[in-house]
Amino acid sequence: MRKIKIFDTTLRDGEQSPGATINHREKIIIAKQLEKLGVDIIEAGFPVSSDEDFKAVSEISSIIKKSKIAALARARENDIKVAWKALQSAKKPRIHTFMSTSDIHLKEQFKISRADALKMSVEAVKFASDLCNDIEFSPMDATRSDVPFLLGVIEKTIEAGASTINVADTVGYSQPAEYGVLVKKIREEVPNIEGIAISTHCHNDLGLAVANSLAGVANGASQVECTINGLGERAGNAALEEVAMNLYARKNFFKAETNINLKEIYATSQMVSSLSGISVQRNKAIVGENAFSHESGIHQHGILANSETYEIINPKIIGKKTKLVLGKHSGKHAAKKVLEEMGFILSEGQLAQVTKKIKDLADKQKIVLEEDIVAIAGDVTKELKKEEQRVVLDELFIETGNKTRPKAKIKLVIDGKSVEAVGYGLGPVDAVSNAIKSVIPQQIFLKDYYLKAITGGTDALADVVVKVSNGSGKIYEAEAINEDIVMASAQALIKGINKALAKK
Numbered sequence: 001m002r003k004i005k006i007f008d009t010t011l012r013d014g015e016q017s018p019g020a021t022i023n024h025r026e027k028i029i030i031a032k033q034l035e036k037l038g039v040d041i042i043e044a045g046f047p048v049s050s051d052e053d054f055k056a057v058s059e060i061s062s063i064i065k066k067s068k069i070a071a072l073a074r075a076r077e078n079d080i081k082v083a084w085k086a087l088q089s090a091k092k093p094r095i096h097t098f099m100s101t102s103d104i105h106l107k108e109q110f111k112i113s114r115a116d117a118l119k120m121s122v123e124a125v126k127f128a129s130d131l132c133n134d135i136e137f138s139p140m141d142a143t144r145s146d147v148p149f150l151l152g153v154i155e156k157t158i159e160a161g162a163s164t165i166n167v168a169d170t171v172g173y174s175q176p177a178e179y180g181v182l183v184k185k186i187r188e189e190v191p192n193i194e195g196i197a198i199s200t201h202c203h204n205d206l207g208l209a210v211a212n213s214l215a216g217v218a219n220g221a222s223q224v225e226c227t228i229n230g231l232g233e234r235a236g237n238a239a240l241e242e243v244a245m246n247l248y249a250r251k252n253f254f255k256a257e258t259n260i261n262l263k264e265i266y267a268t269s270q271m272v273s274s275l276s277g278i279s280v281q282r283n284k285a286i287v288g289e290n291a292f293s294h295e296s297g298i299h300q301h302g303i304l305a306n307s308e309t310y311e312i313i314n315p316k317i318i319g320k321k322t323k324l325v326l327g328k329h330s331g332k333h334a335a336k337k338v339l340e341e342m343g344f345i346l347s348e349g350q351l352a353q354v355t356k357k358i359k360d361l362a363d364k365q366k367i368v369l370e371e372d373i374v375a376i377a378g379d380v381t382k383e384l385k386k387e388e389q390r391v392v393l394d395e396l397f398i399e400t401g402n403k404t405r406p407k408a409k410i411k412l413v414i415d416g417k418s419v420e421a422v423g424y425g426l427g428p429v430d431a432v433s434n435a436i437k438s439v440i441p442q443q444i445f446l447k448d449y450y451l452k453a454i455t456g457g458t459d460a461l462a463d464v465v466v467k468v469s470n471g472s473g474k475i476y477e478a479e480a481i482n483e484d485i486v487m488a489s490a491q492a493l494i495k496g497i498n499k500a501l502a503k504k
């Protein structure tokens with residue numbers, strides 16, 4: 001088994017993600033988690049770029065003991081000096097310097113010749129290796145560079161003291177087969193490459209960052225640069241969790257392994273997502289909300305029998321549970337299992353009621369989350385027995401708008417007799433409440449009304465809790481869940497009324 005080093009650049013390349021904001025305190029928290037995750041090298045920042053980056057690299061250097069700390073520097077003496085200064089307290093420091101090698105960058109951006117670029121690269125590496133014994137050099141935009149020129153730069157920078165060469169697909173242009181060939185060429189044709197680590201740094205502009213990184217590994221790269229959740233410039237960098245899990249799940253194919261503590265993957269992903277403010281795409285591989293969720297009844301049945309039927313990775317390995325999403329394709333078995341895990345012990349009748357409600361809800365809002373299920377089960381188990389319900393809602397009609405006085409027409413069955421009523425109010429809920437109160441056999445007072453959206457979105461379930469009293473001083477509480485706020489309110493109110501009437 002070859003060892004593949006994981007170089008995490010969440011705090012440098014990832015921090016450059018448009019929309020990401022990671023403050024100083026958060027960087028420290030993430031760095032500690034990356035060490036716990038078993039990352040070999042943490043790129044903590046680009047010290048010359050800002051005081052904040054300098055401070056972050058410097059503090060992370062003094063805290064982190066197990067992982068190496070890398071600091072980025074352009075191929076300039078001052079950048080390298082500042083990077084080295086920031087790394088002073090690092091137990092295992094690395095200076096990472098870079099210079100473009102592609103003609104488009106050299107001509108259009110830097111306005112220098114290939115010869116100048118080579119000279120600057122070599123001088124920078126020499127200068128850095130006088131300070132630090134671990135130097136990484138990145139030929140920027142390597143994948144769009146003239147190959148013979150690139151190989152020459154690599155040879156000369158190794159001669160100057162670089163011990164890691166990072167083949168940067170800076171603009172995410174390469175294809176896996178092509179990238180693999182390039183890494184292989186470097187390994188076979190650079191005369192002094194023996195003992196030097198070849199690293200990948202692939203961007204995801206064409207969705208190939210992880211594929212390209214793995215093609216690099218398959219062709220001899222021994223370090224992968226990546227970020228948590230694939231954060232990074234533009235479409236991002238290679239996702240650490242995907243790289244690590246490919247190498248884990250297909251160990252026999254790659255004949256390679258990493259030092260990543262897989263159990264920390266999910267927690268790290270969640271942490272970076274919440275601290276960076278960039279949420280993880282729901283269907284993202286490995287760490288997405290749906291990555292280990294199964295909705296179809298056939299798949300759920302298989303998973304319950306043996307998880308390997310539909311899962312190539314046991315989610316426990318990354319510190320996550322399999323989640324059975326209950327939807328309209330789900331059966332009673334799955335509902336029962338989920339509810340039992342949540343601590344609900346239901347009778348057959350209640351279970352059937354819950355399953356039906358889940359399916360009804362799934363028809364309307366597509367996804368039923370655990371919170372929804374808890375709410376539904378809680379609601380069902382709290383329901384009064386049928387014979388205790390003196391008031392039953394049959395039909396409800398609402399008229400409302402910005403130029404209309406809210407009006408509710410309601411049909412109730414009270415003690416077996418159908419009754420109709422109309423009510424007006426300040427809003428639709430108030431109108432419904434007035435309509436109901438006008439026909440029930442006893443005066444009921446609404447003491448408290450509380451509404452909350454259980455899940456986010458305009459299609460979220462509404463949870464209404466009411467407190468009613470019949471004037472005797474005793475308060476009755478009732479709760480109802482519905483995807484319609486007015487319906488939830490009407491149901492809660494009727495439940496409360498039934499309790500008040502039943503107790504009488």
Ligand SMILES: [Zn+2]
Nearest residue numbers: 013170201233
């Ligand atoms: Zn990058």
